[in-house]
Amino acid sequence: MSNAPAVSVSETATEDARRFQANLELLAEMSQDFAANRDLDAALLNAVQHITDSVDAEGGALFLLDDAQENLTCQACVGATEITGLVIAADKGIVGRCVQNNLGEIVRDVSKDPSFFGGVDEKTGYTTKSILCAPLTVKDERIGAIELINKRGGDGLFNPDDLHFLEALAASAALAILNARQADALFEQERIKRELELAREIQSSLLPHVDDDNALIAGVNQPAREVSGDFFDHFPLEDGRICFCLGDVSGKGMNAALLMAKTASLYRCLGKAILSPGRLLALVNKEICETAARGMFVTMVGGIFDPRTGHVTLANAGHEPPLLLTIDGEFQAFEAEGPPLGILADPPTKEGYPETVIELGGGSLWVFTDGVTEGYIDDAGTELEVDGVKRILLETRTSGLRERLDAVVGAIRPGEQGMRDDVTLLGVIDPGMARPAALAEAAGADGTSEAIMSMRLPARADRLRVIRHAVRAALDYLSCEHEMTEEVILAVDEACQNVVRHAYGGRDDGEIAVELRRDGEDFVVEVQDFAAPVVLDTIKGRDLDDIRPGGLGVHLIREVMDDVQFVTPPAGVGNLLQLRKRLQKKSDAS
Amino acid sequence: MKHETRDEGGSVVVAFEGDVDLQTSPAAREALLAAVSQGKPVVVDLSSVGYIDSSGVASLVEALQGAKKGGQNLALAAVSEGALRVLKLARLDTVFTIHDSVNDAL
Numbered sequence A: 001m002s003n004a005p006a007v008s009v010s011e012t013a014t015e016d017a018r019r020f021q022a023n024l025e026l027l028a029e030m031s032q033d034f035a036a037n038r039d040l041d042a043a044l045l046n047a048v049q050h051i052t053d054s055v056d057a058e059g060g061a062l063f064l065l066d067d068a069q070e071n072l073t074c075q076a077c078v079g080a081t082e083i084t085g086l087v088i089a090a091d092k093g094i095v096g097r098c099v100q101n102n103l104g105e106i107v108r109d110v111s112k113d114p115s116f117f118g119g120v121d122e123k124t125g126y127t128t129k130s131i132l133c134a135p136l137t138v139k140d141e142r143i144g145a146i147e148l149i150n151k152r153g154g155d156g157l158f159n160p161d162d163l164h165f166l167e168a169l170a171a172s173a174a175l176a177i178l179n180a181r182q183a184d185a186l187f188e189q190e191r192i193k194r195e196l197e198l199a200r201e202i203q204s205s206l207l208p209h210v211d212d213d214n215a216l217i218a219g220v221n222q223p224a225r226e227v228s229g230d231f232f233d234h235f236p237l238e239d240g241r242i243c244f245c246l247g248d249v250s251g252k253g254m255n256a257a258l259l260m261a262k263t264a265s266l267y268r269c270l271g272k273a274i275l276s277p278g279r280l281l282a283l284v285n286k287e288i289c290e291t292a293a294r295g296m297f298v299t300m301v302g303g304i305f306d307p308r309t310g311h312v313t314l315a316n317a318g319h320e321p322p323l324l325l326t327i328d329g330e331f332q333a334f335e336a337e338g339p340p341l342g343i344l345a346d347p348p349t350k351e352g353y354p355e356t357v358i359e360l361g362g363g364s365l366w367v368f369t370d371g372v373t374e375g376y377i378d379d380a381g382t383e384l385e386v387d388g389v390k391r392i393l394l395e396t397r398t399s400g401l402r403e404r405l406d407a408v409v410g411a412i413r414p415g416e417q418g419m420r421d422d423v424t425l426l427g428v429i430d431p432g433m434a435r436p437a438a439l440a441e442a443a444g445a446d447g448t449s450e451a452i453m454s455m456r457l458p459a460r461a462d463r464l465r466v467i468r469h470a471v472r473a474a475l476d477y478l479s480c481e482h483e484m485t486e487e488v489i490l491a492v493d494e495a496c497q498n499v500v501r502h503a504y505g506g507r508d509d510g511e512i513a514v515e516l517r518r519d520g521e522d523f524v525v526e527v528q529d530f531a532a533p534v535v536l537d538t539i540k541g542r543d544l545d546d547i548r549p550g551g552l553g554v555h556l557i558r559e560v561m562d563d564v565q566f567v568t569p570p571a572g573v574g575n576l577l578q579l580r581k582r583l584q585k586k587s588d589a590s
Numbered sequence B: 001m002k003h004e005t006r007d008e009g010g011s012v013v014v015a016f017e018g019d020v021d022l023q024t025s026p027a028a029r030e031a032l033l034a035a036v037s038q039g040k041p042v043v044v045d046l047s048s049v050g051y052i053d054s055s056g057v058a059s060l061v062e063a064l065q066g067a068k069k070g071g072q073n074l075a076l077a078a079v080s081e082g083a084l085r086v087l088k089l090a091r092l093d094t095v096f097t098i099h100d101s102v103n104d105a106l
Helices: A004-037 A040-055 A093-101 A119-124 A160-206 A254-271 A277-291 A385-395 A401-410 A438-442 A461-477 A482-503 A553-560 B025-036 B054-069 B081-089
Strands: A057-065 A071-078 A087-089 A105-107 A131-138 A141-151 A217-222 A230-236 A242-249 A298-306 A311-317 A323-325 A331-333 A355-359 A364-368 A423-429 A449-458 A511-519 A522-529 A563-567 A575-582 B002-008 B011-020 B042-052 B074-077 B097-099
Touching (some): A004 A040, A004 A160, A040 A057, A040 A141, A057 A093, A071 A093, A071 A141, A087 A093, A093 A105, A093 A141, A105 A160, A131 A160, A141 A160, A217 A230, A217 A242, A230 A423, A242 A364, A242 A423, A254 A277, A277 A311, A298 A364, A323 A385, A364 A385, A385 A401, A401 A423, A461 A511, A482 A553, A482 A575, A482 B054, A482 B081, A553 B054, B002 B025, B011 B025, B025 B042, B025 B054, B042 B054, B054 B074, B054 B081
Parallel strands (some): B011 B042, B042 B074, B074 B097
Antiparallel strands (some): A057 A071, A057 A141, A105 A131, A131 A141, A217 A423, A230 A242, A242 A298, A311 A355, A323 A364, A449 A511, A511 A522, A563 A575, B002 B011
């Protein structure tokens, strides 16, 4: 009998040790569970199982508060009743009261507690006798509560020791849940950051990368954030011209970047088939109006540069006016003649956005976003403005294109918050006098060949007379016999007519180049256009039995000349038709 | 290129002068079709045409087809050396009725 208290103390100590051990195990398990698969729900289920077993209860449920702290949701549940997913108001029931008061409680007999919600028992036929409930709290942060039902064995009722034990376990579980949530948030942040970095990489790959220091068109883009709503692009057309664009999507961040990607892709894809910036912008506009999110729009400049003539055909949809810097150091701005893309589905005119043809004349053209003009150049918040851009462009006139772009962008200082806006700039340089002389290259340095005349003129019907006179003069110089002279004039005229009528698809700003030379005993004429290549099958003589207007020209050329063929044009630009005929000199004929 | 249309002996005489090329052939075509539309025989005076190209020849062919449809005669007269060369190259010299002079054609 005297041993009895000693035994009791010893039993209590053993029970305390067991409980301490159980608590440690819970912490370790939950941390491991979560670290292993980052599945919080699975970790919670294991925790509830562990706690229910440790306290020796028939069932257990873990409730978590939602972000608004309005509802409690059962996230995990073990035992006879399955209530996972059950949502109750955060102030209802015994579990709600426990959360609200931030106090654990023991309800020895639920039949005497008015807060008890008997709905579950009614549905399941289970009889809840006693409830043990402890809040999940870390410091003052309420996370939820854990509820145990019915002590196993005996009368099924919990005692105060059970509550203390549950409270200790709940505190550990709460800490583990909070840690897991924070780790989750951190992980999510990392994931978003990695995705943004990837997005930036992909977006950057949409922009052209030119390493050629002699490039005539180049641009630069510096995003203010990970991704940019600005873009520029340039790509060669089959006719030797270069299509380019620069745009600015309203807003910043991911949604702007996505619309940017779409707009840039549309422009590049359509730009290879639609050789008119105005019509191109109208098409892109229609597409954006049909599918883009409301309220988003794009200001954009589209253009086509012809390095052989120094002409730029430009269309401007609500964008900052591009600047022409002439060879004399004068600036000219080209205001937008249409609204930004994505606002009105109907284009400003039937033909699309109005086009302006700019003669660079050895000068340069600069297109930029407001991130450039509104960029800060000092810590006091002074903006670069258009005047600043002009100043830098004038100062760097003798530098290469890449250096000039860098000079403008380099003038803008990122503030403490980083860049204010995306900074994007594109330059077009007209080499002027240094233009590649395609036809000069074509003239053979062959000793037996003699260049007679080379001309380049607008591909218009009223210039055909000029060409005929030139051919007559050349043949006269070569003492060509009269009949052949007249016939060759006709053949060359017909060849040039084909260019005037068909090469430029109705455009009247195309050019034709005609070269006349003697190649040994042959008179050779080369007629070149600078348009998209023709499909050779469409060039054939007409069936003479079918007397219809038109189609006669090619027949006449073949009838007159000894040899007619398309040859590869110098620099692969346009189409070059070569006509050849053995010379008959005046003295030969009799 | 200049052209002149006149009535003579119950026919419509259209006379051209100068070069009929891509630039001027639309006007030549118009004059020819207007002459054909009068419903009378048409004589085209090509004596003063120094040069004619495929587009000019095509206008003549179109006028000839229009005339045939209306049961009218369309003849070429006093065809210059240059114009005849092109008609021959196009092998149309046998398709058209060609007279040495306008008077012969009337």
